[in-house]
Amino acid sequence: MAQTTLHKADTRGHASHGWLNSYHSFSFGTYYNPERMNFGALRVLNDDTVDAGMGFGKHPHDNMEIISIPLEGDLEHKDSMNNVAVIKNGDIQAMSAGTGIYHSEYNNDRDKRVKFLQIWLYPNKKNVEPRYDQLTLDLADRHNKLQQVLSPNANDAGVWIHQDAWFHLGKFDKGISTEYTIKKAGNGVYAFILSGEVIINGQTLNTRDGFGIWDTNKFDITANTDAEFLLMDVPMII
Template sequence: MAHTVLHKAETRGHANHGWLNSYHSFSFSGYYNPERMNFGALRVLNDDTVDGGMGFGKHPHDNMEIISIPLEGDLEHKDSMNNVAVIKNGDIQAMSAGTGIYHSEYNKDGEQRVKFLQIWVYPNKKNVEPRYDQITLNLEDRHNKLQQILSPDANDAGVWIHQNAWFHLGKFDKGISSEYTIKGEGNGVYVFVLNGGLKINDQLLNTRDGFGIWNTDKFNITAETDTEFLLMEVPMEF
């Protein structure tokens, strides 16, 4: 029997710093909920909006896999590995913080807000050499199908991280169905709905709802409306 957990959008932690409006699916910063510390190796899922001309100053990370998925606008990234890059909708960025990095994220556009998902995954190796990866995805590859955007394998589709994890994006028209098969033994999947209505097996999800499912080999996905969603498969024990 599959195990599940439902996190409705309105139950998320919320912090509005003026320039930053952030919703937290799991405990983060000033939001603490002992029942929502993580989903397996998935530690952070922040749904962030950054005002024009604002951003995150230089700050440190270590021993964490950090994934950024822009939804709107452009975000400039700088780090202590001398990377300077702009990520925008259609891109995905992954960093292995490993032994330690500093980075900053900034919205240089004075008019347009930036919306992006900030995701942290616990690594399966500690104190690795820090690394940075960024690619531009083909948006057509997620229309009515699941587009792999992250895996444990540098030679596979998408970016890669130090964890037995796979991420997929889907953009389904109303009525489209698909089946997802768990790739890693002992893994679960956290589903995050970007917009629209979606059913996972018999559970209806709406915009910004989160739903975890594990102890199963596969599950069904059905678009109740035109919908976009993110699937994050991660180890439940790590």
């Protein structure tokens, strides 16, 4: 029997810093909920909006796999590995912090805000050499199907990280259904609804709801309306 957990959008932690409006699906910063520390290897899922001309100054990370998925606007990335890049909707960025990196993220647009998902996963190897990966995805590949955007394999579709995790994005028209098979025994899936209404394993989910499912091999997904969602297939034991 599948195990599940439901995190409704309005139960998330919230931090407003003026220039940054952030919703936390798991404990982060000043938001602490001992029942919402992580979902297996998934440690952080932040839904961030950054005001025009603002951003995160240089700050450190280590021994974490960090994924950014821009939803709206352009975000400039700089890091201690001398990478300078702009990520925008349709892109995905992954960093292995490993032995330690510094990076900054800025919205250099003076007129538009940036929305993006900031996701942290525990790695399956510690103290790796830091690395950066970025990819522009074909949005057509998620229309009424699941587009793989991340995996553990450098030669597979999407970016890759140091963890047995697979991410998929779907943009489904109303009434479209599919079945998802979990990639590795012992993994579970945390689904995050970006927009619309979706039914997963009989549970109705709405915009910005999160839903975890594990102890099963597969589950059904149906779009009740036009909908967009992210599936994060991660190890449940870390």
